[in-house]
Structures are given as C-alpha cells and as structure tokens.
Amino acid sequence: MALEFDPIEEAAENWRSAGWGAVDAMTAATSITRAHQILTGRIDAALAPVSLNFSRFEVLALLSFTKEGRLPLGKVGDRLQVHPASVTNTVNRLEADGYVRREPHPTDRRTTFAVLTAAGRRRAERGAAALADIDFGVAGMGGRSRAATNKAIHELRSAAGDFV
C-alpha cells in the first residue's frame, strides 16, 4: 500500500519539469486534500462504533453548546458552513436515530428548530470522547505543526471571507 516515495513530492517534481508553475501552491492544495482524506477516514472510523459520522457529530456538538440545546436549521448551516440541503439531510438522519427532534418556531412558521434529545446529548459526549481518543485524527502531527497549520488556514479562511 505504502509507496516507496512521497507521491506529492513526486508530483511537484513532475510539475516543475513540465514548467507548469505555482508549484508550492499546487503542493499545498494537494497536501490539504490528502490530509482531509486521512482525517475523514480516521474520524469516521472512530465515530462508527458510536453510529455517527463527522457531520452528524458536529451538529450534535453544536447543539449541546447552546443554552437550550436547540438551534434553527439555518443557523446550524451558518455555523458549520454547510449547504442548507446538507443540514436537512443530516438532521433527518439524526432525527431518525432519535438524537434530535424538529420543533416549529413559535412565531415564525418558516423556521424549524433542531432540538437535542437526552439520547443525543449522551451521544455527543461519547463521540467527543472517541474523537479525543484518536486526537481528532491528527495523531502524528506535533503540537507545533498543528499550531502552524491552524494559523496558515486561518489566513486562508480569512481571505475567503469566512468571518469579518
């Protein structure tokens, strides 16, 4: 499975040879893509025994941080930065599993709340423990590297307009 060489380094060499430019940018983009792939694999594996995946866990965690364990679906999408359709999908599944339930907004009938159930709150805690156990998938990355990554990506997110 493991190659004898670093495939990203190899790609960078080829890129240079072809005179294609933006090599460091290409390397950064490819690295992030691969990192994401590694993390997703590890995280989903760690959450599977708790019958969650990262998206579902994120919703439960977000809800558990609110005062009342409830949030309009739209807010969930804003906070987690995912498409409204994805929120609907994720909440459907959480609701089917009994971790969340939908409730109408008392005055604005367009709005629906996702409300954490007791089971959902327990599930969020078990998920958090499972993720902490595997260091959120970044095992192998030193503390200094994590900080550097966070800082670098903070620049990217800022430039992308994630926040003011």
Next chain:
Amino acid sequence: MALEFDPIEEAAENWRSAGWGAVDAMTAATSITRAHQILTGRIDAALAPVSLNFSRFEVLALLSFTKEGRLPLGKVGDRLQVHPASVTNTVNRLEADGYVRREPHPTDRRTTFAVLTAAGRRRAERGAAALADIDFGVAGMGGRSRAATNKAIHELRSAAGDFV
C-alpha cells in the same frame, strides 16, 4: 454570509468550556476540513470552464507526466491515493469525453491501461493554466504559511504510512 466571528475559534471556546479536551487537535482537524472545502470550491469553479474537476484533472496530469502517456488503472489509484472504484468512475468519464482511452495490457489480461489522447493532453495543459491562475485555490495564504502547511501535513502523511 460571513459571520461576525470565527466559527472555528468559537467552537474551540465551547470545547474548552465543556471540558472536552484535545482542543488543539480538534481545531486542526476542523481547520483542515474547512480548508479542503474552500479549495474544492475554488478549484472546481476554475476547472469547470475547461469541463474538468480536480479528480479528472489529476488523472490527466498524472498521465501527461509519464513517458508514453499511459498507466495501468491500478497505478493511477496508487499514485493519486484513491479507491479503485473511483478510478474506474473517473476514467469512464474521461473516456466518454475523449480525453483518455482504455487499452488492454499486451501480456497481462487483467490489466487495463488508461492512455492519454491528444485532446486529453491539451485539456491537461489548459487545466494546469487555469489552476495556476487561481494559485490552486490557496490565494490568501502566504508563501511561509504554505511551506509550513506542507511540512506539517508531511508529518501527518508520513505517520499515516503514505510512503516509506
């Protein structure tokens, strides 16, 4: 769309308050996830006019770096680190668009080559130009940050057994 605060920083605070631990790891994982989302969006948008996406472009680029513009499907998967089924899928699409064609291996009938066509080679070059134009999606990230990210993720990939 843009929030008034950094949602990842917010999550870290909540995490800390809840006493959930591994906060820096959580932040790193979340950052990488978000970075990937930003890059994917930008890259796919840049490649759309060339009627490619990142996966398809990667295959064309990889083939164009080989001596004869051909590689067994399995090797493609190894190099790009994607599932065999994804390679089949991607090559199907490239073949339908006339950028690649399948050819049988002369001696091992289990093996199939993906062979770059002339149109495919041109398309790879246009794709590379389009990506260089947008700095592979990492615009906003300084050179120092890109290098730091590459180094940090190199650690992660190494620990994950990506190469020897």
Next chain:
DNA sequence: ACCAAATACTTGGACGTCAAAGTATTCGGA
C-alpha cells in the same frame, strides 16, 4: 392593505467517494 422580494427549509438530480461483492486472470507452492 397589497404584492413583489426576501427568507427558511425541503425535494430531486448530478456527482464523487468508499466498501463489498463479482468476474477474470495470473501466481506460486505442493
């Protein structure tokens, strides 16, 4: 008060990814 525009969510469709199973072929030890 009215009605077009904005907002909130859901639905349906196109894709991409991976896992598991299926088919074909080659390898390697008894």
Next chain:
DNA sequence: TCCGAATACTTTGACGTCCAAGTATTTGGT
C-alpha cells in the same frame, strides 16, 4: 500440473455534498 491465493478491474449500493427549483411564510415599500 493443479488449485487455492493474490491481483486487477468493474459493478452495485449506501452516503454525503452541492445546486437548482419548489413550497410556505414573512417583510417591506407603496
């Protein structure tokens, strides 16, 4: 030589994501 194990790819199916369109409701300007 034979046959089980390994290899290479495809197929099928479960998911997750986004976009575009559709429904319902509320806002806001006249």
